[in-house]
Amino acid sequence: MNDWRSLCAARKAAQAASIPEAWRVTLPPETLLDVRSVTEDCQLLSQRELEIIDLGTRDVSALARLLADKDSGYTSFDVTTAYLKSALVAHQVTNCLTEIFVERALDRAKEVDKYMAEHGKPIGALHGLPISLKDQFDMKGLETIMGYACNIGKFADNDCVLVEILYELGAVPFVRTNVPQTLMWGETSNNVFGRTTNPYNRKLTPGGSSGGEGALLAMRGSPLGVGTDIDGSLRIPSAFCGLYTIRPSYERLPYHGASNTLMGQESISSVLGPMSTSISALKLFTKAIIDARPWDRDPLAVRKVWNEKEYELVDHGGGEHMCFAIMWDNKVVKPHPPLKRAMEIVKEALEKEGHQVIDWEPLNHIDIYKNAQTILVADGGEDYRRSCAASGEPLITSMSPDTDPHPIDLEVPLVKTLVGSPRNRTAWELWQLHTEKRALRKAYLDHWNATKTKTSTGRPVDAIISPAVAYTAVPHGLNYDSFYTTLGNAMDYACAVFPVTSVDPTLDVPLPPHDFHNHEDEAFYKLYHPDVFPGVPVGLQLHGRTLEEEAVIAMVEVVDAAIKKHLV
Amino acid sequence: MNDWRSLCAARKAAQAASIPEAWRVTLPPETLLDVRSVTEDCQLLSQRELEIIDLGTRDVSALARLLADKDSGYTSFDVTTAYLKSALVAHQVTNCLTEIFVERALDRAKEVDKYMAEHGKPIGALHGLPISLKDQFDMKGLETIMGYACNIGKFADNDCVLVEILYELGAVPFVRTNVPQTLMWGETSNNVFGRTTNPYNRKLTPGGSSGGEGALLAMRGSPLGVGTDIDGSLRIPSAFCGLYTIRPSYERLPYHGASNTLMGQESISSVLGPMSTSISALKLFTKAIIDARPWDRDPLAVRKVWNEKEYELVDHGGGEHMCFAIMWDNKVVKPHPPLKRAMEIVKEALEKEGHQVIDWEPLNHIDIYKNAQTILVADGGEDYRRSCAASGEPLITSMSPDTDPHPIDLEVPLVKTLVGSPRNRTAWELWQLHTEKRALRKAYLDHWNATKTKTSTGRPVDAIISPAVAYTAVPHGLNYDSFYTTLGNAMDYACAVFPVTSVDPTLDVPLPPHDFHNHEDEAFYKLYHPDVFPGVPVGLQLHGRTLEEEAVIAMVEVVDAAIKKHLV
Incomplete structure (x- = not known):
């Protein structure tokens, strides 16, 4: 039964095979350390697609507003396609992804666009927005390998609560991202998918454990990713990759149904949060999830509505002279x-x-x-x-x-x-x-x-x-x-x-x-x-x-x- | 060193000695099972004192409003005296108290009255109100024996956070109440202070572990008590003694600095809550404590302001047709x-x-x-x-x-x-x-x-x-x-x-x-x-x-x- 190596190799090969032929790029030489320009240089993305990811990189809320406006000319299909391409480029140079499901993501984008065409209004606050997920957030029918060979071939029966909510808000989960074995390293490497590198310098680590997200986002491969943090796992890759993140307090956002290591360890709870090159991601994501009343389906989620007064810094002198x-x-x-x-x-x-x-x-x-x-x-x-x-x-x-x-x-x-x-x-x-x-x-x-x-x-x-x-x-x-x-x-x-x-x-x-x-x-x-x-x-x-x-x-x-x- | 019996006996004797001579009553025969009328029959309380405890028994908020009104003719000294007398009667027939500190309570009442006289307004939402506390809530300078002989002679260096807040709100902690050894029984007996009985029928238990409160309150010996609940300890004595209580969710109210058994057991947290014969105690106490922002001094207290909309049943159809x-x-x-x-x-x-x-x-x-x-x-x-x-x-x-x-x-x-x-x-x-x-x-x-x-x-x-x-x-x-x-x-x-x-x-x-x-x-x-x-x-x-x-x-x-x- 000591075939974990072949199991991992087969899974890695299947991952490689899931990249559409047309989206495979000529890899830069290994000596190219800063690979951020590959997204543009490889010429896979059209000018408009580059503009889309550029906007998402600068201001994800602006992109979300365009997606929510039926007359903006922005469809989820176009935006998701642009991000799928850039994510796969990112993956080919930094090894940042785990689950790749192009067809499923595009089908979801089409479904969202259809809703907009039929109803003339968005499904929810994250309508049409591609969102990348750390390899812990179960999606029905996909494996959650989470850095362990033992999870190969185990397909989730249910979406986790976060994914349920993301769907209800109109979002398009479109890739999942790499983690270290055990999730307890501030770097990102495991026996199944290997090591993720930092797009700024591939000789450096992107951090971890949400390091796949770190590399992907720094490559402009996603407008908004969701990671987790039990000891710095959102913040370390964000710091190492030039991102914004918030580590919320225990159970403010719904973790139920997500896979994890150290399950049941509740002394220092792992929490989930957004990561992005765009600061507007923090409020967009956090408010949207809280407004969905996660406590109605996650028994541990804190029943505390989004408090706009606290956002207006009522406890901090209104934000003047802090x-x-x-x-x-x-x-x-x-x-x-x-x-x-x-x-x-x-x-x-x-x-x-x-x-x-x-x-x-x-x-x-x-x-x-x-x-x-x-x-x-x-x-x-x-x-x-x-x-x-x-x-x-x-x-x-x-x-x-x-x-x-x-x-x-x-x-x-x-x-x-x-x-x-x-x-x-x-x-x-x-x-x-x-x-x-x-x-x-x-x-x-x-x-x-x-x-x-x-x-x-x-x-x-x-x-x-x-x-x-x-x-x-x-x-x-x-x-x-x-x-x-x-x-x-x-x-x-x-x-x-x-x-x-x-x-x-x-x-x-x-x-x-x-x-x-x-x-x-x-x-x-x-x-x-x-x-x-x-x-x-x-x-x-x-x-x-x-x-x-x-x-x-x-x-x-x-x-x-x-x-x-x-x-x- | 096997002198725990004598230690306990001495502590119990000291407790008996702390009852003022003038307030000792002729005990009814042991065959009298329902002892609730003793408060009136023993003639220790004046007619006005009986009226005060009668009001507090019916509607503690009404009593609190009178105490907060400088022209009402109700002083904390009078109210506290009335309750001290009734509490000591209750104790003499049901053995419900642990710490008895008449002078300290009356000094506090005078201090509160002085504030009112000087400022013409109440100190806070619980101005002048006598409040009884389960024998877990540390008060500086008093022992928190909590049902264990080993705690005899250990005097608290600090008030617990709840007591700090009660003082800031103007309240008068005036007695502490009995518990079972370990706190993990639904009855109330320990080797130091002995067994508490049910005022409705002394052959029955008042429940536990907040059973001292249960008996005291059923005897009209306090307008509002604070107990705790890890497995029913607020609710069992409340049910057995005809009281109202609320068991709040983990950490909604500040437990920090209170003594407890199973310290550090945070899987199923013990919580504190009010107990009273008066339903108005529930909102009065819970809102007052939350309005004091317990999270500013208890690191585990949930940062969630009192939500009046939730009280107006916004999530329950406004309270109509539930x-x-x-x-x-x-x-x-x-x-x-x-x-x-x-x-x-x-x-x-x-x-x-x-x-x-x-x-x-x-x-x-x-x-x-x-x-x-x-x-x-x-x-x-x-x-x-x-x-x-x-x-x-x-x-x-x-x-x-x-x-x-x-x-x-x-x-x-x-x-x-x-x-x-x-x-x-x-x-x-x-x-x-x-x-x-x-x-x-x-x-x-x-x-x-x-x-x-x-x-x-x-x-x-x-x-x-x-x-x-x-x-x-x-x-x-x-x-x-x-x-x-x-x-x-x-x-x-x-x-x-x-x-x-x-x-x-x-x-x-x-x-x-x-x-x-x-x-x-x-x-x-x-x-x-x-x-x-x-x-x-x-x-x-x-x-x-x-x-x-x-x-x-x-x-x-x-x-x-x-x-x-x-x-x-």
């Missing part, structure tokens, strides 16, 4: 120079807009990290072992490439030192971790509230701005920490990522060595060299309070507008 | 005749008001019960063992009295057959229970939604009405099941209890034997005899959806008004 705190260094890993510059850009832009910007004092980050990571392996790896055993495939223990690995590697990442060897803990031990987590959440909340004395607004700081990762996209195999993202998962803060700039070797010069926080901090310090990273995106993260998605989206819009206004 | 489903029998334990009659009363009253009433089909109740009970003992009793070991006191394994136990007893309650011997499960096993629970919640949700085809409203049934317990208050030691309450905790439904009638031996005649669902059903069938229960309250339960507290309160008001209008 106070932001910047976390320059979380005292675990010091950010690389491009991140520091990005924070300086944001600080200056916000101040020019009349907002106050103060420094954030990190609190207990190592304790929070240790608690969260211990919870995430509280089963001692039982879940992973069972999923691997089901097919015989081995557990992947490193994201480093077998050939040509990066010379710098870290034998013992800090997380291993902190958590120790995973073991199957008892329920009672898990309960003690919950008690500790609650105390850590309370301490951070009180700490945040105490900033009231430091602001000129009469309120605690409105949001905390920090890196999403201490560095920009790194070479494959080197992204083993989530020190800047775990905070949001453990505290359950609504948090968003937004692009700020890109690495500029002339500006982002190495800093002199600092007093290293730990051995990993030192290793990452040594990793930084501006020549490794030129041109890759630099994103930051904004943390709001728990279940404050509306305000977080609005605050990211404020920050983004300020950056765009003041960044010449 | 459809209720009645669960006549959950197919686990068939309700006793008085419960059946109560449901008939409610059905008739609602139909007379123009509402539709249909039958509820139970679904998977045994599976839900088994899953939930297995989760609640997933630590194999480790938490209880540690708490007992800390003082040397033994774990209480039965609520049966040592002397004069009821002749009917059940050697093996159904729960033991279902769950088996508790053992310390692994985290991975617990995750599997979560996955099963989620599936059970989804199935129940779909089942509920499917009733849309059976109603004339175009909606699924608006609420499910059932017993809270299959029987009325039973003799001490016999309440070992929670078959009708676990549903709400496991599904996380907002659910309320309301009184309907009282047992009438002439109407509530035994039914012929039915086809028994199981051995426990048979035992409870045999237990019923109208002479055991004459005059005790008969309450029912209303289940709404998760996080639908506002609508549940409004629907209970609709049901209550219908009963009062049509019950001659």
Whole structure:
């Protein structure tokens, strides 16, 4: 039965065969690292198709409005075709997809167009819009392989709740995207579909676990993707690929019926959220899904209607004269120079807009990290072992490439030192971790509230701005920490990522060595060299309070507008 | 160190000593079973004090309005004095209190009155109102003994978040109330303070674990109490003592800083809620606490403002022509005749008001019960063992009295057959229970939604009405099941209890034997005899959806008004 290799090879071959002959492109040489121009250069897309994906890339809401207008001349069929082509180009150069179902997607687009022709109005808020989905969101009749060989040949009996809602809103799910085995890596590689690369530089990782989405979106292969995040999986690829995302609070958006690893682990719940090159995706998607009342079909979804007042920043002085705190260094890993510059850009832009910007004092980050990571392996790896055993495939223990690995590697990442060897803990031990987590959440909340004395607004700081990762996209195999993202998962803060700039070797010069926080901090310090990273995106993260998605989206819009206004 | 007995005896003696000499009453003979008239008969309370507690018993909101009006002639000092006296009478006949702090309560009342005198306006929505608290809600400087000898002498360093908020709203916490050891019994007895009895019949239990509140409130010893509920602990004593309560959804109200057993068990969270003889307590308390934005200080509290539209039943046709489903029998334990009659009363009253009433089909109740009970003992009793070991006191394994136990007893309650011997499960096993629970919640949700085809409203049934317990208050030691309450905790439904009638031996005649669902059903069938229960309250339960507290309160008001209008 040890034929997992042949199973995987056959599945990969079937995937390749599902790309229409006419849409196969001449692959650029492997030495071409930045492959973003291939979409245009390969000449598969017509001028109009390029215009469509260009619009979707800039402003997905504008594209959605055109799709919702029967007289706009935009049909779902045209838009879906354009995106299918660009997605398949993206896949051929970055290996970002899992499920490819061209015919089914086009049939759905035609159905949507037919509805519009017959009724003269859109089906719903996402009428005709192609949406890509991480390889966790079950679609009836398709496999949800999710990075495990054991899932090959298992076809879903039902759509997950998210997909049900997407259909009811008129959307066109059109591709599914790659993930790492276990979903618990900040990179994207598995034994079935292989490794996904970063379109800005294929020697670098797009991040993970929603890395297929990251690469696809950075290639303009989708106007809006849906990923998930249990420890940074929306935010890491968004930061590494120049995207916007929001990590909503536990259960704000409906996860029911989606596949997952660590099923039943509810101490730190995985959440789903939108990813896009377009900031308008955040409100468009989040509001549309919440307006569909997910709690009526997902028993865990929070019954909380979209609160337009919170979006108007009623709890944040109406958005005028807010106070932001910047976390320059979380005292675990010091950010690389491009991140520091990005924070300086944001600080200056916000101040020019009349907002106050103060420094954030990190609190207990190592304790929070240790608690969260211990919870995430509280089963001692039982879940992973069972999923691997089901097919015989081995557990992947490193994201480093077998050939040509990066010379710098870290034998013992800090997380291993902190958590120790995973073991199957008892329920009672898990309960003690919950008690500790609650105390850590309370301490951070009180700490945040105490900033009231430091602001000129009469309120605690409105949001905390920090890196999403201490560095920009790194070479494959080197992204083993989530020190800047775990905070949001453990505290359950609504948090968003937004692009700020890109690495500029002339500006982002190495800093002199600092007093290293730990051995990993030192290793990452040594990793930084501006020549490794030129041109890759630099994103930051904004943390709001728990279940404050509306305000977080609005605050990211404020920050983004300020950056765009003041960044010449 | 095996001096837990003397520790407990000393603590109990200290409690007795804390009752002011002038407020000690001549105890009625033990043969007096219904002790409710003692409050008046003992002549400790003046006529005006009796009028105050009478008003608070009927309508706590009316009392709160008078306290908030500087010209009403009602001071917090007078009201608190009246309630302190009645609470201490209640305690002397039912043993319902733990912490007694007369001076501190009166000082607080004076402080509140002083504020009113100085500012001419109330401190907050609960200005001057005495509020009793279950012995879990930490108050700075007091012990939170919570039924365990090991907590004697441990004085709280802080108020819990609820108490912080109560103070900010102007309330006067004035007594704390008794609980069972472990908090996991539907009765109320522990080694420190002993057993609490039911004021309607001291041979019967007031229920538990918020049974001290149940007895106190039934004695008119408090206008509003706060209890908790992890498996029925608000609803069982409310049903047994003729009270209103609401069990809110997980984390809707702030639990942070309160003491608890099974700390860190977050699969089925304990929740807090109001208990009262007055229906107006439900909205008064719930809205006041939510309006105080508990999420600003409890990291787990749900950020969801009080939604007046939901209270106006916007999701339930504005409250006109609703459809209720009645669960006549959950197919686990068939309700006793008085419960059946109560449901008939409610059905008739609602139909007379123009509402539709249909039958509820139970679904998977045994599976839900088994899953939930297995989760609640997933630590194999480790938490209880540690708490007992800390003082040397033994774990209480039965609520049966040592002397004069009821002749009917059940050697093996159904729960033991279902769950088996508790053992310390692994985290991975617990995750599997979560996955099963989620599936059970989804199935129940779909089942509920499917009733849309059976109603004339175009909606699924608006609420499910059932017993809270299959029987009325039973003799001490016999309440070992929670078959009708676990549903709400496991599904996380907002659910309320309301009184309907009282047992009438002439109407509530035994039914012929039915086809028994199981051995426990048979035992409870045999237990019923109208002479055991004459005059005790008969309450029912209303289940709404998760996080639908506002609508549940409004629907209970609709049901209550219908009963009062049509019950001659």
